[in-house]
Amino acid sequence: MEPLAQARxxxxxxxxxxxxxxxxxxxxxxxxxxxxTGRLDEHQTVAYDLASxxxxxxxxxxLLAYGERGDHExxxxxxxxxxxxxxxxxxxxxxxxxxxxxxxPLAGVADAVAAGRDPGVLAGxxxxxxxxxxxxxxxxDEELEMVRQTFRRFAEDKVVPVAEEVHRxxxxxxxxxxxxxxxxxxxALSIPEQYGGFSAGGEDxxxxxxxxxxxxxxxxxxxxxxxxxxxxIIGTAILKGGTExxxxxxxxxxxxxxxxxxxxxxxxDVGSDxxxxxxxxxxxGDEWVLNGVKTxxxxxxxxxxxxxxxxxDPDRSLGHRGLSLFVVDKPSFDGHAWQVSQDAGGxxxxxxxxxxxxxxxxxxxxxxxxWRVPHANLIGEDDGLGRGFYLQMxxxxxxxxxxxxxxxxxxxxxxxxxxxxxxxxxxxxxxxxGYELNRTKIARMxxxxxxxxxxxxxxxxxxxxxxxxxxxxxxxxKQLSCRVAEWVTREAQQIHxxxxxxxxxxxxxxxxxxxxxxxxxxxxxxxxxxxxxxxxLADALRDPPSAA
Numbered sequence: 313m314e315p316l317a318q319a320r321x322x323x324x325x326x327x328x329x330x331x332x333x334x335x336x337x338x339x340x341x342x343x344x345x346x347x348x349t350g351r352l353d354e355h356q357t358v359a360y361d362l363a364s365x366x367x368x369x370x371x372x373x374x375l376l377a378y379g380e381r382g383d384h385e386x387x388x389x390x391x392x393x394x395x396x397x398x399x400x401x402x403x404x405x406x407x408x409x410x411x412x413x414x415x416x417p418l419a420g421v422a423d424a425v426a427a428g429r430d431p432g433v434l435a436g437x438x439x440x441x442x443x444x445x446x447x448x449x450x451x452x453d454e455e456l457e458m459v460r461q462t463f464r465r466f467a468e469d470k471v472v473p474v475a476e477e478v479h480r481x482x483x484x485x486x487x488x489x490x491x492x493x494x495x496x497x498x499x500a501l502s503i504p505e506q507y508g509g510f511s512a513g514g515e516d517x518x519x520x521x522x523x524x525x526x527x528x529x530x531x532x533x534x535x536x537x538x539x540x541x542x543x544x545i546i547g548t549a550i551l552k553g554g555t556e557x558x559x560x561x562x563x564x565x566x567x568x569x570x571x572x573x574x575x576x577x578x579x580x581d582v583g584s585d586x587x588x589x590x591x592x593x594x595x596x597g598d599e600w601v602l603n604g605v606k607t608x609x610x611x612x613x614x615x616x617x618x619x620x621x622x623x624x625d626p627d628r629s630l631g632h633r634g635l636s637l638f639v640v641d642k643p644s645f646d647g648h649a650w651q652v653s654q655d656a657g658g659x660x661x662x663x664x665x666x667x668x669x670x671x672x673x674x675x676x677x678x679x680x681x682x683w684r685v686p687h688a689n690l691i692g693e694d695d696g697l698g699r700g701f702y703l704q705m706x707x708x709x710x711x712x713x714x715x716x717x718x719x720x721x722x723x724x725x726x727x728x729x730x731x732x733x734x735x736x737x738x739x740x741x742x743x744x745x746g747y748e749l750n751r752t753k754i755a756r757m758x759x760x761x762x763x764x765x766x767x768x769x770x771x772x773x774x775x776x777x778x779x780x781x782x783x784x785x786x787x788x789x790k791q792l793s794c795r796v797a798e799w800v801t802r803e804a805q806q807i808h809x810x811x812x813x814x815x816x817x818x819x820x821x822x823x824x825x826x827x828x829x830x831x832x833x834x835x836x837x838x839x840x841x842x843x844x845x846x847x848x849l850a851d852a853l854r855d856p857p858s859a860a
Contacts, residue, residue: 316379316386318424322393323376326369329400329417333362335856336412338849347849356841358410359849361403363840364795366848367788368396371767378766381451387437388448391759394428397421435751437758442735442745445728447758447765452523456516460523466492467531475532478672479821484614484646485535485672493536494569498524499543502710504551507563518710518772522717526765529721533825534672537718541833542573542611544714546619548707549637553692553699562617562639572644574615576606576678577704589635591680593622598687600624600638601658602680608832612662612676613645620680621700624690632701637691640683648674658683669824708833709783712790713775715833716768719793719826723761726804726822730754733808733819744807753803760800764793787843791836794829801826 313321337358341351352359372393379389397418404411418425427433441447452460470492477483493499501521503509511517521544529537543566550562565571579590591604602622612618618640625634643652648664659681664674690696691703731754734745744750771789774782801823805812812819830836834843 313424313427314386315383315390315427316376318421318427319372319379319386319390319393320376321421321424322390322397322418322428323369323372325418325421326365326372326393326396326400329411329413330362330366330369331852332413332417333358333411334366334848334852337362337845338852341849342853345853347846347853349846352841352846352849355410358407359845360837360840362411363788363844363848364791365396365400365403367792367844368399368763370785370788371763371792372396374766374770375763378448378451378762381449384437384440385448385762387433388759388762390424390428391434391437391755392763394425395756395759397425398429431748431752434755435748437755438745438751441727441754441758442731442751445731447724447727447761450765456519456523459520460527462496463498463524463527464530466496467527467536471528471531471536475535476815476818476821478532478535479669480815482648482666482671482674484674485539489536490539490569490572490614493528493539497567498528498540499569500567501540502544503547503563503567507559508567509563510567513776515773515776517776518713519769519776521710521714522720522768522772525714525717526721526724529718530725531721532672532821533718533722534670537721538610538670538673541711541714541718542575542615542619545575545707545711546573546617546639548710549619549691549703550639552706553637553696553703555693555695558639558688558691558693566617571616572611572614574609574612574618576609576612576618576620576640578606578608580605580607580677589621589623591620591622592626593624593636593638593685595624595687596684600685600687600690602638602640602683602685605677605679607677608665608675609662609678610675610832611673612678613647613650613664613674616642616644618642618678620685621704624697624700633698635700635704636697637700637703638685639689639691640685641689654684656684668827669821670828709775709786711833712786712839713768713771715829716764716771716786716789716793719797719829720761720765720768722822722826722829723757723764723793723797723800726801726819726826727754727757727761729817729819729822730757730804730807733811737809750807753807757800757803760796764789764796767792784844784847787834787839790834791830791839791844794826795836797826797829 341347375389379386500509504511593600593602620638620640624636651661653659662676662678737744767789771785805819805823808819811817
């Protein structure tokens with residue numbers, strides 16, 4: 313059987329196993345015709361594993377079409393499908409009954425799995441990867457490739473030369489990086505033309521953003537790769553819920569890069585459970601008075617627009633229905649701490665939180681003490697009351713796509729450094745790339761990157777079209793990409809041996825930067841349990857299989 317046919321057989325078997333397990337778990341978690349959060353929490357381990365496998369299988373399905381483009385692409389599709397199969401077997405070992413599986417669901421495709429995991433085959437697959445430093449051909453059209461190359465050149469010229477210094481010294485992002493990206497229209501990618509942006513709609517609208525983000529993150533996650541995340545979040549919230557006057561007022565300066573943005577959602581006792589937000593906003597005439605503490609507000613120092621999610625209805629029983637979004641104006645500050653006060657007595661006090669990696673943007677804890685915001689800065693004004701949670705979640709769908717693109721950039725850089733070092737470094741008279749183990753590692757890195765990259769392309773187009781399943785797919789992509797980025801950077805560091813632990817080698821920065829990806833923009837476990845698993849189970853409950 314040809315590699316692509318073997319990959320197809322594995323993916324079909326994986327999909328059947330996921331469907332069977334989803335139906336079984338949905339039955340256990342159902343209560344009064346709906347999925348019960350309490351019952352789902354009683355099965356968290358299986359639900360988490362099922363969601364993780366489902367995300368990987370979704371990527372494997374997308375990689376099959378890529379595999380039709382050539383032998384190398386087909387080999388990548390088989391390698392990834394076999395890897396996912398091995399992952400499923402590991403997660404279900406000793407737990408088949410808990411998964412609702414009576415026997416090994418992959419017994420019928422054992423030969424195909426063996427072919428995809430054959431060390432000799434994987435070592436051969438690595439040959440092209442070692443030569444090019446790429447997982448496989450990109451197959452982009454001319455316009456998209458031009459966008460990618462433009463931002464790759466910028467990253468090489470402006471980002472890479474400062475990346476290590478910013479990381480090691482925990483410095484601010486150089487202003488010429490911000491200015492250069494503004495000149496290239498980086499902050500205007502998702503803003504419509506009538507508001508000064510470059511977005512004209514179309515299926516590839518968000519794919520441009522993915523390509524730009526990957527290339528900038530390849531240069532540095534902290535210096536450049538995350539700069540457009542916050543404008544993307546705040547811009548989407550304004551477009552979805554803002555008044556026309558608000559769009560005209562806020563979007564053009566964001567698109568031009570004249571106003572930097574920050575997002576203040578997380579609180580010291582409130583992480584992914586956004587509905588538990590405690591920061592209050594109390595109406596006082598034509599103003600709102602904000603009080604409380606926000607944390608992990610990335611880039612909040614340099615930001616002049618701070619998107620703040622606050623509780624506008626004191627009735628906490630309303631949960632997320634009592635939350636609203638504000639665009640808070642503030643001065644821009646350099647460094648790791650800042651304070652600002654208002655004539656009317658309001659104040660903001662902030663300090664940067666020291667972090668392992670992801671340096672340059674600085675993540676702040678911000679104390680809001682009687683900070684006054686005009687009613688005109690409530691997104692949607694009167695119509696925006698109580699809609700903050702929904703606007704935030706819509707904005708986060710695009711942000712999760714972009715975070716996956718950030719993971720891709722970090723992985724791509726790790727792959728290139730691993731390939732370069734493996735060919736340069738000799739051990740026992742043989743280059744590291746000459747050893748089978750290292751070659752299989754590099755082949756697996758390539759398969760992971762190819763799967764996430766193809767999946768990202770698909771999700772970008774689904775979100776641009778407004779497909780019903782786009783938000784779920786974005787969560788699956790984010791969960792998968794950020795999780796495998798940790799493995800890719802870890803193995804790239806391991807190939808470097810002792811030098812991989814030295815800060816003078818870029819791969820050490822990539823390793824610590826990758827670690828944050830599974831935490832922000834939706835923690836891995838929360839995405840798996842509260843979004844992916846819950847949605848899959850609810851769909852299975854609503855649409856049971858028809859009788860044969």
